[in-house]
Amino acid sequence: MxxxxxxxxxxxxxxxxxxxxxxxxxxxxxxxxxxxxxxxxxxxxxxxxxxxxxxxxxxxxxxxxxxxxxxxxxxxxxxxSLEEFIPTSDGEFRLQIPIDGLSPEAALHNKQLRAALDAAINQLPKKYKMVLVLRDMEGLSAKAVGSIVGLNERAVKSRLHRARLFVRRQLSARGLGEPLTDHNHDSRG
The missing domain is CATH 1.10.1740.10 (RNA polymerase sigma factor, region 2, helix turn helix motif)
Structure with a gap:
């Protein structure tokens, strides 16, 4: 065949x-x-x-x-149970935080951000994990995600929004936010 x-x-x-x-x-x-x-x-x-x-x-x-x-x-x-769909810190994610070419402080911040991102995704409530993995990491459309998980497009977008908010809150609670670049980080102190 x-x-x-x-x-x-x-x-x-x-x-x-x-x-x-x-x-x-x-x-x-x-x-x-x-x-x-x-x-x-x-x-x-x-x-x-x-x-x-x-x-x-x-x-x-x-x-x-x-x-x-x-x-x-x-x-x-x-x-x-969607509990089984937990991306691990060993796997690569579509969201890549560049480290090469940055100042040592920016590179360290981005490494910490990536570890915190992995931890936040692992703590994501079970019904949001699969939607986040398929949409943000695999890059599928909301419609495609819906057909895979058995939800309509609106429900997928709602779960995705809540998943992203959860991850954002987890990162904020750790004092982390956006990745640092040499453009948004002034190393002159």
């Missing part, structure tokens, strides 16, 4: 990155990618093209992650 081979080559890295953010461990992410593409292969002939192929794969990966977590924890199949 040549089309599926192309699908795999074009999307395997994308789904691995997403899986790693959800699972937090490289081996678990590899298992999730394998299960995602196995399920995609089984249902490939049923894909109607109503959504983008990446949205379809994110949906499959999200559901596969839930199943994997439930199997590990022994939780019942009918119980849903």
């Amino acid at each position: 040549k089309n599926f081979d192309t699908l795999y080559k074009d999307h395997a890295d994308l789904i691995y990155r997403f899986a790693h953010r959800l699972c937090g461990e490289p081996e678990a992410a590899k298992d999730l990618v394998q299960e995602t593409f196995l399920n995609a292969y089984r249902g490939f002939d049923k894909f109607r093209g109503d959504a983008r192929i990446s949205t379809w794969l994110y949906t499959i990966a999200s559901r596969a992650c839930l199943r994997m977590r439930r199997r590990r924890k022994g939780a019942p199949e009918r119980e849903l």
